[in-house]
Amino acid sequence: MTRPNRILLVGGPGYQLQKAKDLGLDVVYVQTEQDFSPEYRDLVDDVVLTDYTDWPTLRPLVEKAYEKWGFTAAVSLTEPGLDPVARVNDLLGLGGTPYEVSHRFTDKWLMRRRLAETPSSGLRPVAAELVDGQDSLVRFGETHGYPFVVKPTGGTASFGVTVVQDRAGTEPAWHHVQHLRDGSGHPLIGAYEIDRFVMEEYVEGPLYSAEAFSFGGRHVVLAVTEAITEKRNHVHVGHAIPARLATDVEEAVADTAVRFLDAMGFRDGSTHTEIILGPDGPVICESQNRVGGALLTDMIQDVYGHDPMSMAIGWPMGLVEPLPDRPERRGAAASWLLLADEGRVERIEGLDEIRAAPDTVAVDLWVGPGDQVRPFAGQWDGLGHIAVRGPDTDTAVARARAAAGRLRIHTRPA
Structure with missing residues (x-):
């Protein structure tokens, strides 16, 4: 029998368990063995220790856990857990984001294809193609101009992103792709399939992000964040809220995020949407159907009075009231x-x-x-x-x- 106060939480650090407990929830926790700490035991009803990114392995374990515990919602706030939770939603009919929608976020090529198929969104299109050998890099540069961006279709935190400045740069870019496909040796990418790469038109301009929460298809932008980027390797070394933008520009960034979420078919929960402020206005860079990192949730709570992480855990359980409008900052x-x-x-x-x-x-x-x-x-x-x-x-x-x-x-x- 289902329990109205029990949730399946997939991946994520221990403090997310505490947030669930603070909401009065019982938790069935799915985590890898190496990332589970004994002190988490007091915060959970049951633990499923497995590689949750392996769906054939995860599926029977989740079915057994559901039969035993009867959770009413499944949530993940960590990148590798997003698609697995969406599969759980589909499998058990729990509602929440379905796999088809979630995978549009976790696969950057699918995201570009989706936006190309929805011109009614009014979003500025970005040329994109899959990498298929060094010749494809050369063709893309000749067709769409240099520089352009090459990045894995999966992953996060700007891993594997490179900028091809000219035709001579296509050869080292192709070697870089091959190196990552063969296994870079980086200890933190085991949860991602770094096999397909996408080429994207380069858009010059500063980067911002819209931290939004969606209430049954109505999207409320909690904050527009300014990303302070290291130009050498495109890494975000700093994040600031509110972004230092004129009011009309900030509203344009927020509106771009809302139209993007509509185009993606996203309806419920937290999103972190990165947007480049290009010469012709805001352009979608990429997005994640989860809360943002870099302590953004703590900063949003401090400045705007709302914790998007707790909201993401509590919303599918009916514990969060929809926000009527964007919150005021302090x-x-x-x-x-x-x-x-x-x-x-x-x-x-x-x-x-x-x-x-x-x-x-x-x-x-x-x-x-x-x-x-x-x-x-x-x-x-x-x-x-x-x-x-x-x-x-x-x-x-x-x-x-x-x-x-x-x-x-x-x-x-x-």
Whole structure:
């Protein structure tokens, strides 16, 4: 028999379990064995330890868990869990986002195809094709011009993204694609199939994101975030809300996100939609049907008074009231990516002082003594984030950068 207060939560860190408990929910937790900690036991009714990205393995385990526990909704707020949860929704008739819609977000090629098939959305089209050998890179450049972008159709955090500047750059770009297909050795990509790559027209302009929540097909943009990007490798080293934009431009970015979600057929839950402010206006970069990373949920709660992570867990359970309109802000916040020299971590200084500072919103540090720090080649090579509040965005950004500088992660060469 189903229990109206029981949810299936797939993947994600332990603090999401606590958010579910704070909502009064019982939890059946699906997690990989290496990512499950014993202290999570007190927060869950049952645990399914498996590679949840392997659907033939996950399906019978979920069916048994459903027969035993009778959860009424399935949720994931981590990228590798989005499609598996959508499959669970379809399998058990739980409602929520179906696999067809979810996969339009997790597969960047399908996203481009969907937008090309819905010209009524009014969104500015972006030329895109699948990579099929170095010749395809050359043809794309000759047809659509240089530079252009090459990136995996799956994955997240800007992993594998490269910009082809000219015809000479097609050869190293093709070698880069082959290297990633053969296995780059990066420890954090096992959950993604890095096999297909898409070429996209390059759109010049700064990057923003719309953090939205959808209530039965009505989309409310909670915040427009400014991404501060490292030009060398296109990594977002900082995030700030509210974005430093004129009111009419900010509204255009939010409207672009709403029209995009309609075109994608998305109806319920959190989304993080990245938008380039190009010479001709906002252009969709990509989107995820989940909450944004980089402590954005903490910053949104601090500035706008709503926690999109708790909303995403509570909405399918009927525990969240729809927002009538975009929320009013109170101050600003910014987060900054934490970095260190390559090597093995020896000690960390300044963490307690930063956590205790009155302007600190949150700290998310992923390493400790003994952990290995990789060369900084992409966002996944960052070590966490620090989020700081301020009376305005300029002040918040300055404070976040200063706080990141005060956290000293000492390493020794491996």
